[in-house]
Amino acid sequence: MPTSDGALAGIRVVDLSRVLAGPLCTQMLADHGAEVIKVEPPAGDETRGWGPPFLGDGTSAYFNGLNRNKRNIVLDLAAPEGQATLGRLLEDADVLVENFKAGTLAKWGFDDDHLRRVYPRLVHSRITGFGVDGPRGSAPGYDAILQAYAGLMSINGDSDGPALRVGVPIVDMVTGMLSFSGIMLALHERHRSGHGQLVDNTLLDTAVTLLHPHSATWLASGQVPERTGSAHPTIAPYDTFATRDGPLFLGVGNDRQFRDLVDVLGKPELADDPRFVTNPDRVINRAELSAIVGALLAEHEREALGARLLERGVPSSPVHDVGETLTDPQVLHRDMVVSDGDYRGIGIPIKLTRTPGSVRTPPRQRGADTADVLRELDGS
Known part of the structure; x- marks a missing residue:
């Protein structure tokens, strides 16, 4: 050999x-x-x-x-x-x-x-x-x-x-x-x-x-975590959303990223909405936020929107299949x-x-x- x-x-x-x-x-x-x-x-x-x-x-x-x-x-x-x-x-x-x-x-x-x-x-x-x-x-x-x-x-x-x-x-x-x-x-x-x-x-x-962060949550509170699909239990918006041509995942981890997200989506006033100002606010009002953000994202095509979000430092990605991943230019x-x-x-x-x-x-x-x-x- x-x-x-x-x-x-x-x-x-x-x-x-x-x-x-x-x-x-x-x-x-x-x-x-x-x-x-x-x-x-x-x-x-x-x-x-x-x-x-x-x-x-x-x-x-x-x-x-x-x-x-x-x-x-x-x-x-x-x-x-x-x-x-x-x-x-x-x-x-x-x-x-x-x-x-x-x-x-x-x-x-x-x-x-x-x-x-x-x-x-x-x-x-x-x-x-x-x-x-x-x-x-x-x-x-x-x-x-x-x-x-x-x-x-x-x-x-x-x-x-x-x-x-x-x-x-x-x-x-x-x-x-x-x-x-x-x-x-x-x-x-x-x-x-x-x-x-x-x-x-x-x-x-x-x-x-x-099991982290679910184990840390249980150890701190005794609360048994529930399933949340693609959503994050303590961050919002952090989920998969539909666009015109396929699913897009958003991972908004802080308040600055949320402000940039809604600015790109043409709704900058959402950043000052009392329901969404901080991450804890957004988690508490997750259902309302997801409905609003989902409706806005549905008006866009995912590649173009994803590129604009990345330019602003908002983590996002099209949901790739395995073939798309293994032919992706960055992966190669x-x-x-x-x-x-x-x-x-x-x-x-x-x-x-x-x-x-x-x-x-x-x-x-x-x-x-x-x-x-x-x-x-x-x-x-």
Whole structure:
């Protein structure tokens, strides 16, 4: 595989994870130069079959978006031979990432005490749904389950409709990013102590963290938040509105922005209306304000109006679909869509000026590097 001079060059990662949170974490490590060896079971990472769509080599688009820049080997970790090979891999590894159910690694001979004793410099990133102990410890966790369990669904959706799942696996994705951050912290601390440690991330902890500002509201007042659709519970106008040619989102965060909004809409006197002078006034009178602003916006075309609002510093945006986003000039300018031969993927969001990340190889076929990695372990 092509080498990298990225920020994490020289770091070796053994990736036992599958599905989303772990593979996203290890892809971020790989993008920034770490050597990541993805270990798949004989049956493969289940997301290889999560389609359609599938690419020409039979790989699902889902898997393709999470596993670039990694070497790939197949080990049967339930068998003694696979366990022995894993032990040899860990001898030279800096990081182990896994998201097995509690007790699985221990069953294979790699419990926490063993890892600390035999591989004292190893940073062990463990990702679980609820943790490994406590009243719900060891229970399986999936993104949508945690969205329901931790209250995220309860605040997502219209006030008169059902609770809804966020349209992306947000808990899994943020957990992967927090795991990446935790690994960076542990590697940094290892320079001082010489020792690795366990990085313990759960989907539950992530989902609870994502509840802000609703969690802060409940902690301060005991008030259970209600669903508000696209509207913000404590800011107005902050919502989606119809224009002549499509929806436009407004995010008016302060009184100056509101004054500029109504000036652009030709109704500057609204800024001095006692119902709307301050943000608390506007939140209390949200329904009346939304009706007035909605009627004014309906007279405009969204691109032209959006440009005028941005000139005045009023945050707004057309509501883009995914295709519009991935062909947007600013998205392309930021290199957030990458192409290399047959591979197309999302770009690298952490941009370093001196040691930038890079996309070097597409996701590998299952077991494509098994023979090479085993030869390296044997020193041949």
